[in-house]
Amino acid sequence: MHPMQLVDELSMIYTACLMCYATFSFSQSRTVRRVLGTSLLSLAVFITLYYHYLQDPVFHQNAFAIITAVVLFRSIVWRRKIGLPWGILLEGHGWWHLMTGFGSYFYLVWGIWLRHCLNERQDEYILSWPSYFSIPEVIPIKIVEGKTTNGVINGHTNGHTNGHLDREDRKSV
Template sequence: MSSMLSWPYPSGALSGYWRPVTSTINWCEEDYYATPYSAELINSLTNLWFIYLAQRGIRNCLSQRHDRIFLWAFSSYLMIGVGSFIFHSTLKYPMQLLDELSMIYTTCILFFATFEHGLEGRNRVLLGVLVGGIAIFVTGYYHYLGDPVFHQNVFAFLTAVVFFRSLWKMEKTLRPSRRMSVQGVSAAEQARRDRRDGDILRAMWKMIPFGLLSVASGFLVWNLDNIYCDDLRRWRRAVGLPWGILLEGHGWWHLLTGVAEYFNIVWSIWLRHCLDGRQDEVELRWPTMLSSMPEVVRKSSHAKIKQR
């Protein structure tokens, strides 16, 4: 179907620059229909969202002097976007590993960040060895198996561990009814701290459902894209370009999970400041829920920004 508002998909695939396909996964987007230089154009381009959010997070970590572990987390998050861009452009197996293993490494970094707080010396080193061992084992065993389901299960398990551990630490640290009272603090000061932490807790509980909804929506679309691939390809060709792009489910997976992982790292940064007792030094800057992305800033920096 062609009209002034759309044009038909090409009748056949172009000769792909990166052929042959060597990856163990080939997604629902048709290969090389738009350009010979990108096997899955939309699946590649949607990773620019990952890259944008990653550089935003890296700049925030540097300018606001957050703990270095989160700079590593955002750097690994950047590699997810870069790796996925290259993978979907080429559909080569080594690039598939770069894409998928970067997801594991980012989660391992957050795993370390979640459990290392309060550890010192030998215990901290042992945790690092454990997390490094997990990353090495998953890398080797996944390469040996070549089964994407193994990668998906490990990623889901590690993510769940990090999430529920962070949730427990958040509630224990910030909810007044669940934390130990501080000796030598006046009643007025304690009341102020309770109000402050209550406000932080409510803000975090706004972030958490937003991130969960993003990843759940992405997971749903990802599965629908796999299950109904033949129908989706037919519908795309029926509506033509550019509207068919909106039916590229794996591209939506990139956009939605990019948001979810960004929220997860920002939440971890804010929680770390709270665990260190620095609630009065930082705040969350999130002007609007639907048209902006949150970031943790030093209150002095925030004041300077407002004065510009």
């Protein structure tokens, strides 16, 4: 087993143990929190040493699945106590995934557009982002009998193309 793979996989165990602590220590006495913390630390050390000894990915997968399932089941009961809509609105990790997905999409679109600009092909594409409440996209401009497939007629889109007023005013990157 490669050391970096071990580091990658064991960090999942440590994160799951931290989530387990955060989930079960809420509203508990100091004594319970200490016992829980010591127990989870001991569990993480045991999993680390045993996984290093076994070098069997199935052991890691099962250990991670069990810890995650325990946290998930406890979180479901905890969310029920809060009720709707707070149970959904306070689901921070879920919102993190959604926002990371949107951020990644925006980053990829920007990267595609930048690549076309750096290759001096920005006149062949349009960066379309109609409003802040829509998602941007890079659309190829294909001219067919004076019209393009994206509705641009003779290179004009109501005076705005790729964020600039006219083609003549644009400067290459």
